[in-house]
Amino acid sequence: MDDLDTRRRRAALNQTLFREVNERIAALSDRYADELRPNSYICECLSPDCAAMLELSHDEYERFREQGARFFVLPGHEDPAVEDVVETTEQYVVVEKIGVASAIAESTNPRRNGSTP
Numbered sequence: 001m002d003d004l005d006t007r008r009r010r011a012a013l014n015q016t017l018f019r020e021v022n023e024r025i026a027a028l029s030d031r032y033a034d035e036l037r038p039n040s041y042i043c044e045c046l047s048p049d050c051a052a053m054l055e056l057s058h059d060e061y062e063r064f065r066e067q068g069a070r071f072f073v074l075p076g077h078e079d080p081a082v083e084d085v086v087e088t089t090e091q092y093v094v095v096e097k098i099g100v101a102s103a104i105a106e107s108t109n110p111r112r113n114g115s116t117p
């Protein structure tokens, strides 16, 4: 395995952990908050030390979370070596994993549950 693959694999595993936390936040906001007010989610970037928060509405979160290979990061926290930028806003950037990281992200998608065709 080359260095880039190692980097992608490690990055994907870090990011899936952050995603798990954000799924909990989303589940809570589903129950207690109103749809339009933004919630604070954890930045899902490659750095295991990053504890930055980003704001997005429940609807925005749901819209991108459907795709197992997509993650939310703060602007500037994306890494073109391991991910493609899907959408950029002032609050957050949506990235899509590429290569081996994409497969890891998909296979660990908490929403998979056999619902994918």
Ligand SMILES: [Zn+2]
Pocket: 043, 044, 045, 046, 047, 050, 051, 052, 073, 074, 077
């Ligand atoms: Zn970050």
